[in-house]
Amino acid sequence: MTTAPSAGMTRRSAAYLATHPRVRLALILSAPLTWLALVYVVALALLLVTALWTVDGFTGQISPTWTLDNLRTVVTGALYRTVTLRTVGVALLVTVIDVVIALPIAFYMAKVASPRAQRLLVIAVLMPLWASYLVKAYAWRSVLSQDGLLNWLVAPVGLQGPGYGLPATVITLSYLWLPYVILPIYAGLEKVPNSLLEASADLGAPPWRTLSSVVLPLALPAIIAGTIFSFSLSLGDYITVTIVGGTSQMLGNLVYTNVGAANNLPLAAAIALVPIVIIFGYLALVRRTGALDNL
Amino acid sequence: MLRTTSTLRAVTATITALLTTAALTSCGTTAASGPEPTQEQTSLGKTEGSVSILAWPGYVEDGSNDPTVDWVSDFETKTGCTVTSKTYGTSDEAINLMKTGDYDVVAASGDATLRLIAGGEVTPVNTDLIPSYAGIFDFLKNQAWNSVDGKAYGVPHGYGANLLMYNTDVVTPPPTSWSVVFDDASQYAGKVTAYDSPIYIADAALYLMTHKPELGIKNPYALDDTQLAAAVDLLKAQRPNVGEYWSDYLKEIQSFTSGDSVVGTTWQVIQNSLAKEGVKTAVVLPEEGATGWSDTWMISSKAKSPNCSYAWLDWIASPEVNAKATAYFGEAPSSQEACTFRDDCEAFHAGDAEYASKIWYWTTPVAKCVDGRTDVTCTDYAKWTAAWQEIKG
Structure with a gap:
């Protein structure tokens, strides 16, 4: 059993959400959408960007200089x-x-x-x-x-x-x-x-x-x-x-x-x-x- | 059909998510750090209380994998340095992990050591501060893979050769030369095996040293473009006869047991396991010699606990501990005294300098030829990797 004020809070927010379906939808979807954006879109973009970089043969470090060499090699x-x-x-x-x-x-x-x-x-x-x-x-x-x-x-x-x-x-x-x-x-x-x-x-x-x-x-x-x-x-x-x-x-x-x-x-x-x-x-x-x- | 629509969407979403997760994991970038000149330590201070070690599996055992295998607890009691350890699977992984600066000590193979030194990840080691160093076999000290310009960068740990193994029932007469897996491989077509790594190119180069002297190969890890091309051609001719390449030693044990492989490169530890199971195989160090590995304990240039690191290098090189660790891994120990704590030194030819002189230890191929030539540029490891992929086709 929760205390009275927080129970009131819960009820108020429940009532608010019940009458505002769009807010409800946004709350439900925000977590999975953030995940999708981070894991899917950002990762794909990073992949594309990495493909345009190059690696220093001696030290093995990635150097972010733009080049199409990798794509050319693959094609x-x-x-x-x-x-x-x-x-x-x-x-x-x-x-x-x-x-x-x-x-x-x-x-x-x-x-x-x-x-x-x-x-x-x-x-x-x-x-x-x-x-x-x-x-x-x-x-x-x-x-x-x-x-x-x-x-x-x-x-x-x-x-x-x-x-x-x-x-x-x-x-x-x-x-x-x-x-x-x-x-x-x-x-x-x-x-x-x-x-x-x-x-x-x-x-x-x-x-x-x-x-x-x-x-x-x-x-x-x-x-x-x-x-x-x-x-x-x-x-x-x-x-x-x-x-x-x-x-x-x-x-x-x-x-x-x-x-x-x-x-x-x-x-x-x-x-x-x-x-x-x-x-x-x-x-x-x-x-x-x-x-x-x-x- | 509505359900199928959502199934299809779910399928597509799952696939894209999986693909991108895979992509994300391959996207880590490492912080840049240029080589900095570092000085070796001249004296030891008080131990810091902890040391962080990066090593091959089986090198730092504290009893958590097998209660009877433990050489870390005594070190902790003796020196007061608590050990945290991490294992790695490939030399390349070790190099990436060392770049984080999170580790004080690393056990590296010869195909990684020069890259660590060149990248400034490790520091020269003052061997005077390591009493156990004196007992180590001379033929392991100051070699191309553990020292640069006469400066030692670490303490040798254990070594072994990549031997030629064959099924004694099928391969007759017993081979004495690597030609059985190269020029004469076709008689065992589909049943030849080879080590799955760019460093295997050195095995082909070693064969060419004897059989094509006109190429002028002096060191299998120092190949110019022509010499590399010759080695690649040899390996491409070998490939149709290869049943499968191995990098996991259990995979090779299995394929020799089942008869899918009958001849190819191996390690002594594999032969020992097969002999224990009664499989009819034998190993030979062919007349051309062989490639091999010699691992080195090195100290990070960013070590937070240098004194504990020196304490560990001394501990792991001490005869009894070295015997335990190398026996557990299946390789020859680094000192003669260690053999008094092992009964299988003979099988690993420990201390046999004649045997050891036939071994060309793994060394990272770099542009500056390791055989001392200055009139040509040698092919580096990146080129070897590209060549290896091309060989496999």
């Missing part, structure tokens, strides 16, 4: 082009694999399974997220190794696993991001009314026709939400590729070595702009397909 360097293409290729492949696997699972969860099975499946999909990212990546390292589970499984049919390298990276990343793709698609499919499917069937459409003309168009925004997850997460990943990627490196590794080994923050910042530009490009592309407008 014209053959190394950065190769690694960018490789990274985008891996991200696209992971996204396609994840969507192909996630669609039937999500459809089954949303439209076919009984409510009880549905709950169990949601738990099953979420379960891998409870384990640490590193544990899962190292688990794949041991599965894909020379005397690992995969080689043991395929040896009887005379095959050999891919070993460490880009294929291993794609497999591991597809596994890691699958829940992030299944969940939005599942949520989107759940919103598709069953009556539409029934109507389509009643009008004589075979299942594949219902799927392609009714379900897919309605689920497209959800699928795109899923692809944004898998694409952007793959684009920024550098740990999986160090664990199972053999000698391959991705954009994240270049950023990492430039911050760590090379102590060249400006160049690292310039490289970090590449995935940001790609993601903005991807979002713009998604916008152009009209998927975002349908929402």
Whole structure:
């Protein structure tokens, strides 16, 4: 129980807020907006600014003299082009694999399974997220190794696993991001009314026709939400590729070595702009397909 | 569809937030501080009561990681200097942390020491004030990585070589030369491993010293543009045969155990772990010699507790403590007496000057050639890093 004056204060301010919805909104939003502005806008600006600075090779200090050298290096360097293409290729492949696997699972969860099975499946999909990212990546390292589970499984049919390298990276990343793709698609499919499917069937459409003309168009925004997850997460990943990627490196590794080994923050910042530009490009592309407008 | 809209927005917001958080962490700028000439101390005063130490993991153990591993508590009781310590993961991180001026003492490897000296972060050390210094192996004193112009900048701690390890079942006959990972690497294609750091370029340069004498490489850490290009070409030719590069020693232990790697560079401590597990591997110091590391305890030029710092340098170099610390890390100790407190000195070839002379200790490549040439400019560490990224492609 609080004392009378402060209780009066509380009541007065509550009454004031109740009659002033705008003030209420401002108070609620100010904290998250400040956070967003600081962490998002300011950090992005700092990143851009750092990319225009240079580092003194002898003492390792950053000297704030303006130069476009870092950006020029990143745009014209053959190394950065190769690694960018490789990274985008891996991200696209992971996204396609994840969507192909996630669609039937999500459809089954949303439209076919009984409510009880549905709950169990949601738990099953979420379960891998409870384990640490590193544990899962190292688990794949041991599965894909020379005397690992995969080689043991395929040896009887005379095959050999891919070993460490880009294929291993794609497999591991597809596994890691699958829940992030299944969940939005599942949520989107759940919103598709069953009556539409029934109507389509009643009008004589075979299942594949219902799927392609009714379900897919309605689920497209959800699928795109899923692809944004898998694409952007793959684009920024550098740990999986160090664990199972053999000698391959991705954009994240270049950023990492430039911050760590090379102590060249400006160049690292310039490289970090590449995935940001790609993601903005991807979002713009998604916008152009009209998927975002349908929402 | 409303829910999906908000999902999508949430997704986009989360992603951007994550990206920018990552960006923010890479944006720290360090305060500028130019090299200042500092004088070594001539006498010791009263200890200050505390000392702050920056070191590799496993170098400053006070029993909090493992109750049986503790050589800090006795130091605190004996000198009255309370120790606060911080560990670092890479030499570059150590340099950035030293620039803050928050640490009195640092344990630095040879690929960091010259950069610390050049940046004015550390001060010359008066070894007369450190009684334990006398017992240290002569071949570790006054070397290119721990002294400049005859002035000692620290006390040697421990050392080791980057050896050639091979799977005894697969690699026959036993190799005696680094050619098994360079010119003849194709017979073990996909199963060769190498150390994942720009400093590995020195391993290629060391190989070229013997096999391409016409390049005129005298020191693998002093490469001019032509010599660096030759080393880079060698490493680019090696890359298709490399299964994976390693920088985490546990990763190498695992890949040799599983057979994913069968030949490549290693440390003695890795061989010791593998032998304990019964994995069929062996190590050799190849005929060309090898690169290696020799760590040095240095004192910050901005040290707030210089007397406690000297006390620590003396303590950590004293035979029993040095034996404990180097045994825990898995490297050779810095003095013969330390071997009386260790039973594995033989395995690490401690004090074997002949063995030690075959080791080219990690030294920071700088523009002023460390082999003494003055007619050319050498390639510096920044160039090595760029080259290393290019090699990995």
